[in-house]
Amino acid sequence: MTRQAITLIGGGLVGALLAQLLARRGFAVEVFEKRPDPRRVGFSGGRSINLALAERGLQALRTAGLGDDVMQRAVMMRGRMVHPREGASGLQRYGVDDSEVIWSVSRGGLNMLLLDAAEAAGVKLHFGQSLLAADLDARHVTLADEHGNQRQHDAAVVIGADGAGSALRTAMNDYLPLGIRVEPLGHGYKELEIPHAAGPNRFAIEPNALHIWPRGGYMCIALPNTEGSFTVTLFLPAHDKHPSFDTLPDAATAAAFFREDFPDLLPLIPRFAEDYDSHPVGSLSTLYLDRWHIDGRALLIGDAAHAIVPFHGQGMNCGFEDTVVLADLLAESGSDTGDAFAEFQRIRQPNADAIAAMALENYIEMRDSVADPRYLAKRDLGARLAERAPKHFMARYRMVTFTHLPYAYAYERGRAQDQLLEQLLRGSTSANDVQLDTAVKTLEATLPPLPQLRHG
Structure with missing residues (x-):
């Protein structure tokens, strides 16, 4: 017997996984995603192209029957390969042995796999649909396509998995203040790339590690990709000091800075000037809410409820853990979504606050303490x-x-x-x-x- 209908706003990583888990439990699920279908137009979005998958996220994928599929697309990272200003690089293991490693996965590849799995489970996916409004009393949402054409959709129960800039959170807050607090880190990031090397090895540096160039108040990191390239991320203060993105506005000033501070890294990035000038500076903040839901009508999950900075590699893993907890609670609750939503916040909010704090601490550890x-x-x-x-x-x-x-x-x-x-x-x-x-x-x-x- 099909359970009640659930409307999901957001078809990214958390939204797609939650949709599949709910559909497998008998719910009728429809997903509305503002971006076009990445399986048809290619993945884009300006966000980090690879992510660190750890045990919590992997267990959620196993619950969805997708663990093996994802692991075939992942690169093992045994620990941090620390590249100091002076002296030799060295590996600091994450765990005791190779049973305790994390995995570098492609955001785009993982998102497409999760969308396929959701569709196969019976989820109805709608792309190019932006949320304009949510009438929680009338229980419907208003959506618009890329041409501005509007439609209404019945949404007795709506869940926002639409990320840190959540449109559903805005609509819910207009209806009933959620106690939103955003704490900017004051640092930003820009992505660069080490391309794959020629020859059979493919990787220009050690493939099975997360590389860190710690420099005190700032750093670079590099994560491996399956085809042999590395995604490099430069983290710098945004303003008011040097170095910062204010004082390094273009590739010319940035290249001089890299020659001084990252002399071993710069030669590995042949498209440095093109990458630096064309890639935007991303912002980093922590999001806190007093209220994640409005009775049983609307709920926020993942980054829409508790976005964190990326320095513990746990944002996706935390969001995936959310999905399993919520799917189980909804399956147990029958038609009483209000109790399920309240219990979800009671269980997950202290944990979201804890990983937010640990992620902030880990930034200091990565850029400073590792040396x-x-x-x-x-x-x-x-x-x-x-x-x-x-x-x-x-x-x-x-x-x-x-x-x-x-x-x-x-x-x-x-x-x-x-x-x-x-x-x-x-x-x-x-x-x-x-x-x-x-x-x-x-x-x-x-x-x-x-x-x-x-x-x-």
Whole structure:
């Protein structure tokens, strides 16, 4: 028996996956996406072309029956390959071994795969349809195509998966204030490319790593693509200081800056001038809402509810985790979407707040701490404690990236563990200065065992 009809605004990654999961649970789902169908016109949109897929997102894809298909299109990243100003590059592993890695995936390829899966599950997809208004009392939405032609669509239950600039969020806020707070990071980003190399290797630098050039208040990163290229992202302050995007307005000034600060990276980007001058500067902000839903009529999910900065690689993973929680709640709730929406916010909002905070902290870690002796000493001591007392210590990054422990738990446990590491090191910059047996006893006396919930 078909359950009630659900209207989804947004056919990106989160919207397409949610649509498929709901359709598989018997809901009649229609999706309205403002962009054209990427499967017909090619993928575009000016956003990062590859993303980091971790265990949370992968588990959601497994739930949808898509895990194997996605993994065939992914490149493994074992850790951070750190390229300092001086000295040799070095790999900082994310996990203990190759069972704990993240994966670089193409945004466009993944979106198209998810749209195919949604369509195969019976979802009706409508492209080139922008949301103009949502009448939550009359329970219909008004949409317009690329020519401005308008239509109304009955929408007793509407879910916004339309990203950080959500049109449904605007309409909901006009109806009932949602308590919107946007906190700009003050930094922006611009994308460049290392093309694939000639010859059988294809990759110009180590393929199985996320590359970082940390420079204190700014950095470059590079993620591998399956065909051998790398997507390079430059993160800089937006204004008011040098370097910033204000002081590097064009390729000529930027190239001089790269020759000074990223001399090993610049020769790998042969189209630097063209990329720099043609690619826009993206903005970075964190979005907080007091209210994610209006009773059982309208709900926001993914970036539409809790957009975060990208420095923990968890935006997509968090959104995918949202979809499984919501689909399960709606399937259990019958016709009472109000209870399901309220429970969804109750479960997910503390976790969204926690990963937002950790993403902001990770920016400082990536651009600054990865080359800092104090950070490296804590990292080394944490690894030793995790090996000696795995039931009591797991690095926060591993909790976030390789388990299903709630983000909120990982955040609080990570803070407690960091305080303990500070206490054990007592200002030292070498883990060798800590007596390990004593440290393990202190750990086990100070912190309770970790929950049993671990991988997969």
